[in-house]
Amino acid sequence: MQIEKYRIEEFNHLHSAAHERKFAFAASSVKDPESILQKLIDFQIAIPSWALGTGATRFGRFSGGGEPRSLEEKIEDIGLLHALNRSSGAISLHIPWDIPQDYAAIKALAAQHGLRFDAMNSNTFQDQPGQAGSYKFGSMQHVDKSVRRQAVEHNIDVIKHGMALGSNSLTVWLADGSCFPGQLNFRKAFRNTLESLEEVYAALPENWKMYVEYKAFEPNFYSTTIGDWGQSYLLASKLGPKAYTLVDLGHHLPNANIEQIVALLLMEGKLGGFHFNDSKYADDDLTTGSIKPYQLFLIFNELVEGMDARGMEHATSLGWMIDAAHNVKDPLEDLLQSVEAIMLAYTQALLVNREGLAEAQQENDVVRCQEILQEAFRTDVRPLVAEARLRAGGALAPLGFYRKSRVRDQLVQERGLKTVASGL
């Protein structure tokens, strides 16, 4: 299905009076609302192809209906999101789940929905049917050179798919690690991983980036070979200028200060991008902003400040992607909530009085530093985000429109009740 533009306009018309009142109030308290609106319009968050179906835990899956059955339907789903919020203009594919049959047709379909192809994702954490070596004991870290080689070749393959589609980055997440003390020689595992990544790096086209993701634990429960930002940074440094660290908000030990990690990676020129989600306990993969919205704001605060300092373009210099599971929500609704939370945090970060903050920091005026951050965070910026969306052609209230138009019902009608999206 596709959402006709006029229906969005009708919807917006109904809500425009209320919106205008709120926006007028919000804009009046902001210094340069137009510049903020433009940044919001430019900001695009990639949607991963595997996040369009119901997620599962190891204990089971409770599927919903109308899930996309093909790459084409996944693109259609993201097209729906983007039509509504105008901030989801990119798709991140996962190989082998999303191997296109016809590159040109897929590119055309994506273009039709206004979507570009963001980072490509490889998969060496599962065995595929007919695969020679098994990843049971790791992939790029594996003691057996032939398994490492298989993992390298798969990644090179993923790059090729990406090139054909116009992507320009590769995200490598390795589940590699160990479940028990003694299982692994940590140093050999690290060196094997480095060597494997070097081979992939060598195959990277000139304008491509490689994102090296880290994760504290799961699915390995004693050690993970790329387990923290330090290990990812070490690898990215050794690999070269096209290698970067990717930060997934759920991949840390309890209580980690993620915003500080972000600031340091930016300082070192090694921050590649983000996987957004939220969590309370582990890699819970919950809706972004549903548990710790202030932390999300603090991360954006570092991003805005750090990118300003480096002269980077906010909207385009980093890879922004959602990576969440949707176990108890409609995936599309969940993604709308995540994108909204990200836009709000970004807007609040843009509102921070940077000069005042720098001055208060210089004076060790801790109370004022906090006041300045909370002044931005406590501001109701929803009308600003809505206005940006409106100007970009989206719906004033994407979730409201989605429900009112019964989008899911139509998808179920088209695709059936018992579909299961490929992926996890």
Added chain:
Amino acid sequence: MQIEKYRIEEFNHLHSAAHERKFAFAASSVKDPESILQKLIDFQIAIPSWALGTGATRFGRFSGGGEPRSLEEKIEDIGLLHALNRSSGAISLHIPWDIPQDYAAIKALAAQHGLRFDAMNSNTFQDQPGQAGSYKFGSMQHVDKSVRRQAVEHNIDVIKHGMALGSNSLTVWLADGSCFPGQLNFRKAFRNTLESLEEVYAALPENWKMYVEYKAFEPNFYSTTIGDWGQSYLLASKLGPKAYTLVDLGHHLPNANIEQIVALLLMEGKLGGFHFNDSKYADDDLTTGSIKPYQLFLIFNELVEGMDARGMEHATSLGWMIDAAHNVKDPLEDLLQSVEAIMLAYTQALLVNREGLAEAQQENDVVRCQEILQEAFRTDVRPLVAEARLRAGGALAPLGFYRKSRVRDQLVQERGLKTVASGL
């Protein structure tokens, strides 16, 4: 397959000289070795039927071969373990995965292997084909009375299966909880759960126990309705004298002092039993004793002390069970390692100088308290456990025998390479 007794005797004969030397040394440093040996011989740990196949994470499963394809083969597997270590003389079934076709035949088969039926486990965390209501949003906590009723009836059904087999306890683990703030009215969820449990409790035969398990998180990632020992205790207290708390070592928040919880539950007469495993991060379900063996010893230290104080029989008053996943190990080998670790910790706890410890505690002599515990923990008690096993008819080195006799190869030959055990 079954292991002939003479083969174990041959194996033991080969190792008996070395063992005798070690045992003589070990026994000479222990006050009453005979009494300890008897306790070790009596101690039996139940094996859950679902732990006999390769485990999985949400990211995938890497199966091994020769996994049991039926309840009969599961009993056969545990029979093998018990033949080797004489400490695995019980099986814990999971309904609906282990519904017997013929109760009498199953009872006879178990008896033939020297196994009794330990706690029965219900399953309301997954939907079964054809089930009327879904557990997507909980079972006993569910807002819909009919779903709650369905969960209650399933548990009553499980009791009936257990009665037919000679079990006398029911373990209730509820995955119930919520993934997002606001999703649940905590109080209503708790009350619904209590009401549902009361209905199950009412169906409990006179001599049965109900174990109420708790877990901090997973598969729900914001709240769990029976989330800690306090919540389980509250329910067990309200339910009545046949209801107890069950402690799974992996079901706590980081850094929890589990041994203290054990002591308090024993004090209140509400400790029902254990699910043994080990973990570093979350509910990792690793081999017992593979990560924190000293914690395991401290827990047994409380058990021995607390049961002495209450005049309880060590070996038989509580429900002891392993509950681990085996993602990268042969499940049977993994279970042999877990049982061994439990027996060692139990033995070390039996060695603790109780009078000396009580005296040192009374004098606040913290250094001596620690010395007394570590004196026991640092003692090499493997020869004592081996001797107990020998006397009970088991193998001096169960894992050694298992490997030398190529048990897994035979199971693969009998059952095939691509079997997948029912269960998670």
Added chain:
Amino acid sequence: MQIEKYRIEEFNHLHSAAHERKFAFAASSVKDPESILQKLIDFQIAIPSWALGTGATRFGRFSGGGEPRSLEEKIEDIGLLHALNRSSGAISLHIPWDIPQDYAAIKALAAQHGLRFDAMNSNTFQDQPGQAGSYKFGSMQHVDKSVRRQAVEHNIDVIKHGMALGSNSLTVWLADGSCFPGQLNFRKAFRNTLESLEEVYAALPENWKMYVEYKAFEPNFYSTTIGDWGQSYLLASKLGPKAYTLVDLGHHLPNANIEQIVALLLMEGKLGGFHFNDSKYADDDLTTGSIKPYQLFLIFNELVEGMDARGMEHATSLGWMIDAAHNVKDPLEDLLQSVEAIMLAYTQALLVNREGLAEAQQENDVVRCQEILQEAFRTDVRPLVAEARLRAGGALAPLGFYRKSRVRDQLVQERGLKTVASGL
């Protein structure tokens, strides 16, 4: 020093136009602003006497100037806070740090500032000069009956001081626990504690409450005898109807779901009160709302909902108190920030659409549940809180007034630069 009313009025006058515009907007989006404002006016948070000086870690203290040198000056400080925000109308004393010389004079002074005496706090975690027994190895848990008796008598003494001042509650926080495995017999320690608390309970006047505080760790680093809500609840249940659990936001293991604990304690009628602060790692005692403002809101959400359900008066039925340390901020500024954060969270909780939430919960509409909570949280409620303060006679911007009037400079001038407040 004291702040003349006319100076606050002058200050408010300067800011009134801006405030009125904001308040008009805020009030227009709220259903019953008057009822909310009344609740905010009624809500009072006690300030602990020990929070008026610079806090310390075990590594040192960096004192500020003008700290109160006596109980009279502590009351004066809280009087200043209350004059500015009209929400700090109570003081919580700590014995022996705050033993009055002249009860009548102290009561008169407090009354003059509009302050009442909230919960009294005993201290059995430090040895006082001339004390017979030492609390090095605990107080109410102590193996020596005479030390336990000393702790009991001290608490009874604290009650007497409180009675003389018009307080009606006692907060018992015990640092009791152990630093090493084996040091303590957990069960004996618990029973000794219960017995000691029973003796204090027996001395409680008819209309008094006893708050039993729990804490996961620190200053003991292996076990704490009242270590979690379950242990506190167990004690409070055994003690009787005047005993309640007190929740300090920093006293939990990592990732604990505090709002769920709050809901259950309310359900059981055993929630006594709060110590507000914020934390990232441990008992960090940071400014309330400075790290996890959404969690603070979720806690208030449970309080509002739970108290409604029990027909309790919001403002007066529980003990509300700040318990933070101020290591790098002016203590009075820090307290103003904490009170503000609490008022904002309370207001947002009052805005939650309760009927809508109950309905969405009943329908398992998780997306809508989250939307309803976040609708309230994302609303800028600062104008409502400011309006309530204005009506109650406080300053529109307490911190702004405090800084503009150079209150701290005047305190330094009056009291000196090198004062150190009594307490930690």
Added chain:
Amino acid sequence: MQIEKYRIEEFNHLHSAAHERKFAFAASSVKDPESILQKLIDFQIAIPSWALGTGATRFGRFSGGGEPRSLEEKIEDIGLLHALNRSSGAISLHIPWDIPQDYAAIKALAAQHGLRFDAMNSNTFQDQPGQAGSYKFGSMQHVDKSVRRQAVEHNIDVIKHGMALGSNSLTVWLADGSCFPGQLNFRKAFRNTLESLEEVYAALPENWKMYVEYKAFEPNFYSTTIGDWGQSYLLASKLGPKAYTLVDLGHHLPNANIEQIVALLLMEGKLGGFHFNDSKYADDDLTTGSIKPYQLFLIFNELVEGMDARGMEHATSLGWMIDAAHNVKDPLEDLLQSVEAIMLAYTQALLVNREGLAEAQQENDVVRCQEILQEAFRTDVRPLVAEARLRAGGALAPLGFYRKSRVRDQLVQERGLKTVASGL
């Protein structure tokens, strides 16, 4: 006081028969006992001067008696330890707490006790009387260049003291960080720290090492500027070949895999040394090996393996130091327990079948990997450590001797009951 050699010999004589029996048994199960004994004899652990008095938490201190009142008495204390265990032959000083009056006399005194001067420790986490700038808001990170310069000069001063005493390393632990979001510009703080450390590094003598310590939190509770191994490694890399990372076992987030960090730092040639202690919750500074002895063994397992791989000398290439607090134990007894636990873990690591482990790892035989590690860990190696001590001239049972000889009583008699050691 000093312990006469003949008294140790008398003591050993009394216990020699029992020891010989145990040692004979232990030696018979080890491949090359002589080589292990020599390594144990060579291994020396430095004792920090500040660990000789009773430790404190922020809530208070419960002092014991006979604490050293001067640097001379601290050396005397460590001399006692070394006389008993022959493994404490080094002292680590803290400036300004241990500034010698007479270098030659202090060197002579240390030599008389067989002690060398290990790493020097600077202190920029507290303000000293008369100090120009304050460290309230950090030292080397400080926004004010003059404060940074003061911290640098203090460190250079510490180096000078160390040179005069024959030390050859400097440990820099910075408490620098922030308590609240916004307080710090993370990148500026990091750069200021780097610049300051560079100035200290420039002053380092040719043969000196600089250890850059990291810590997750405390005394700052939002961010620490050198907060994890990655940040320390980044600094050490930029500083140069004389800069290394120092690992304190208590300075990590919950559940961190410290042994993996150790392995990677060794691989990169950047592991400088250790602060040994144990912890359950935070930087608890408990007796080494009292909470997680298996983790201690796993760390030594990496050290032995990693140093073998790099051709490093076990005993001398790294800085080994205890850094614990002694809040409820006699500090000297506590240190004897810590050293013993370290020696046991080191011995067990030396017992690991390296070839077998490498082979099992190469075959992904996870069960066997675990068996090999646990084979070593479960071995009772106390007789080996005792034998090494005996041969080196120490007491078979240092703690037994200490208690039997009533060393503390004599120290109290000499020094008094109310002494408080300088330091924390």
